[in-house]
Amino acid sequence: xxxxxxxxxxxxxxxxxxxxxxxxxxxxxxxxxxxxxxxxxxxxxxxxxxxxxxxxxxxxxxxxxxxxxxxxxxxxxxxxxxxxxxxxxxxxxxxxxxxxxxxxxxxxxxxxxxxxxxxxxxxxxxxxxxxxxxxxxxxxxxxxxxxxxxxxxx
Ligand code: FES
Numbered sequence: 480x481x482x483x484x485x486x487x488x489x490x491x492x493x494x495x496x497x498x499x500x501x502x503x504x505x506x507x508x509x510x511x512x513x514x515x516x517x518x519x520x521x522x523x524x525x526x527x528x529x530x531x532x533x534x535x536x537x538x539x540x541x542x543x544x545x546x547x548x549x550x551x552x553x554x555x556x557x558x559x560x561x562x563x564x565x566x567x568x569x570x571x572x573x574x575x576x577x578x579x580x581x582x583x584x585x586x587x588x589x590x591x592x593x594x595x596x597x598x599x600x601x602x603x604x605x606x607x608x609x610x611x612x613x614x615x616x617x618x619x620x621x622x623x624x625x626x627x628x629x630x631x632x633x
Contacts, residue, residue: 568621593629
């Protein structure tokens, strides 16, 4: 994204929240909603705009799990590695997804289509292994079923 566009997004977020430093989280939320993540330059710009040390902006941005400092895929995949899913083979499902997407858990595909993460129990143990893509729950996943699930997402 062009620097000018980034600066414009930060400026708008700051104006919307009247440059109020107590609303730092709201400013960051607006930026992330617009860009998909929080690029370093935008965090620095936010710090300058609010008169807050950049270190403080960073600590807030890294504290909240909802914020990401790296680009994220359009679809977030969460593979459950909780005990119930694990005994039913969720590690093999994860390995298959990693192979299909050529990334490891915690990474994002180069085309920014998918971000892959793991969770511990999403409360649907009876249907494990669970794979959640965005808002969609895919139960009783098998390594063989991975490709057809991934194909559903554009
Ligand atoms: S362990 Fe996976 S849903 Fe509970």
